[in-house]
Amino acid sequence: MDEQAVCLGVQELIGLCAEVLDEDRLEEWPDLFTDPYRYEIISRSNREAGMRQGVMYAASRGMLLDRIFTLRQANLYEPHRYRHVVGPYRFKSIKGDTAIVHTHFMVARIMHTGETSLFATGRYLDDINVSGPDYKFRERVVVIDSDQIDTLLAIPL
Amino acid sequence: MDEQAVCLGVQELIGLCAEVLDEDRLEEWPDLFTDPYRYEIISRSNREAGMRQGVMYAASRGMLLDRIFTLRQANLYEPHRYRHVVGPYRFKSIKGDTAIVHTHFMVARIMHTGETSLFATGRYLDDINVSGPDYKFRERVVVIDSDQIDTLLAIPL
Amino acid sequence: MDEQAVCLGVQELIGLCAEVLDEDRLEEWPDLFTDPYRYEIISRSNREAGMRQGVMYAASRGMLLDRIFTLRQANLYEPHRYRHVVGPYRFKSIKGDTAIVHTHFMVARIMHTGETSLFATGRYLDDINVSGPDYKFRERVVVIDSDQIDTLLAIPL
Numbered sequence: 402m403d404e405q406a407v408c409l410g411v412q413e414l415i416g417l418c419a420e421v422l423d424e425d426r427l428e429e430w431p432d433l434f435t436d437p438y439r440y441e442i443i444s445r446s447n448r449e450a451g452m453r454q455g456v457m458y459a460a461s462r463g464m465l466l467d468r469i470f471t472l473r474q475a476n477l478y479e480p481h482r483y484r485h486v487v488g489p490y491r492f493k494s495i496k497g498d499t500a501i502v503h504t505h506f507m508v509a510r511i512m513h514t515g516e517t518s519l520f521a522t523g524r525y526l527d528d529i530n531v532s533g534p535d536y537k538f539r540e541r542v543v544v545i546d547s548d549q550i551d552t553l554l555a556i557p558l
Numbered sequence: 559m560d561e562q563a564v565c566l567g568v569q570e571l572i573g574l575c576a577e578v579l580d581e582d583r584l585e586e587w588p589d590l591f592t593d594p595y596r597y598e599i600i601s602r603s604n605r606e607a608g609m610r611q612g613v614m615y616a617a618s619r620g621m622l623l624d625r626i627f628t629l630r631q632a633n634l635y636e637p638h639r640y641r642h643v644v645g646p647y648r649f650k651s652i653k654g655d656t657a658i659v660h661t662h663f664m665v666a667r668i669m670h671t672g673e674t675s676l677f678a679t680g681r682y683l684d685d686i687n688v689s690g691p692d693y694k695f696r697e698r699v700v701v702i703d704s705d706q707i708d709t710l711l712a713i714p715l
Numbered sequence: 716m717d718e719q720a721v722c723l724g725v726q727e728l729i730g731l732c733a734e735v736l737d738e739d740r741l742e743e744w745p746d747l748f749t750d751p752y753r754y755e756i757i758s759r760s761n762r763e764a765g766m767r768q769g770v771m772y773a774a775s776r777g778m779l780l781d782r783i784f785t786l787r788q789a790n791l792y793e794p795h796r797y798r799h800v801v802g803p804y805r806f807k808s809i810k811g812d813t814a815i816v817h818t819h820f821m822v823a824r825i826m827h828t829g830e831t832s833l834f835a836t837g838r839y840l841d842d843i844n845v846s847g848p849d850y851k852f853r854e855r856v857v858v859i860d861s862d863q864i865d866t867l868l869a870i871p872l
Binding site: 573644 | 804817820835860861863
């Protein structure tokens with residue numbers, strides 16, 4: 402296995418995931434995960450306290466698609482968009498078909514009015530299947546640094 | 559063509575462009591473009607609406623130099639500086655002498671008083687000439703996420 | 716010397732340094748420096764004015780350990796954490812056992828209450844010893860863009 406090529410492929414997957422969210426191509430997002438998988442957003446302090454319940458959770462393609470359908474139909478939220486910047490990438494281990502990677506992120510939120518704010522910061526803790534030509538997330542735990550985010554969270558991070 | 563080397567060269571050019579802007583070496587900025595070329599800043603919503611007119615536009619070295627000369631001489635603006643962070647880089651295609659790359663960015667603005675704010679977020683849509691030893695932008699469209707930026711924009715993004 | 720491998724190793728060191736700070740593993744931070752070394756935080760304007768005195772300074776492992784001990788014991792500061800994002804990396808020169816690298820950064824600060832703000836932006840000016848298997852900082856000058864940061868600065872940037 403060419404470790405450097407795996408690292409580049411991992412960055413490509415993480416970048417693509419940021420792009421589909423930021424460019425409002427949410428329907429492509431579930432394709433970046435294996436099925437089943439585990440996706441969770443949890444605050445750092447809740448995670449350190451051993452809580453199993455995050456502010457968003459999904460474990461199957463159906464659950465992801467449901468969430469996107471709700472977002473598209475429900476008009477529950479004031480329209481807004483995200484912008485992700487990511488890095489550094491921290492390659493924790495690359496073994497067999499699995500890469501464990503932790504990635505720092507900042508997400509800005511841009512409201513329909515144009516108002517821009519720093520919305521969330523934290524780390525992606527990713528378990529990525531690197532066996533096929535298209536890498537996929539087996540597990541993504543989004544650990545957010547702040548506890549103040551819950552009620553505003555509509556689009557996945 | 560060694561695709562990986564091209565990717566590194568592209569990141570080098572994009573990084574250099576951020577550096578010359580943030581370090582107030584504006585006079586070096588036009589050298590990063592072919593002549594003629596196309597440089598445009600436009601908001602996402604205006605671009606999606608098919609508008610051809612952005613908030614900043616230039617198509618020749620002379621136009622870029624004029625803008626820099628004005629910035630240096632005119633004292634129209636309260637002194638300020640930018641800080642760019644960029645990434646992920648999204649390599650869309652690398653063919654022949656051309657690389658198409660979309661790059662996420664955040665720009666902080668630091669006023670002379672020291673006040674720092676998140677000024678702009680968005681994507682660089684770059685068409686880069688990768689044929690020579692020094693890569694150059696043929697086209698850079700800066701798509702900003704917010705519509706609220708126009709009147710504050712003096713230095714190129 | 717494989718320049719590309721050195722670049723990757725440099726990114727690994729810079730990423731690790733951001734990680735140990737953000738994840739509150741401060742005790743690991745001094746291990747990333749040679750001994751002696753030079754660590755300094757200074758504002759851009761003070762640096763351009765030729766001032767030798769920054770807002771934080773250390774030159775030996777003992778000084779770094781002292782600072783961390785103070786942070787751990789003193790309860791002088793309201794608890795808070797950082798989140799770094801970094802990039803672009805600007806590789807200035809790689810010669811012999813030395814890499815000179817300038818890296819853009821943004822740091823968000825997350826207070827215990829969850830309040831998140833853009834705390835600092837600037838550049839790392841690094842002189843890195845790349846001769847051993849574990850790269851180490853010989854000198855890190857943290858040039859912050861704003862002059863308004865001093866009194867809030869507790870954790871190294």
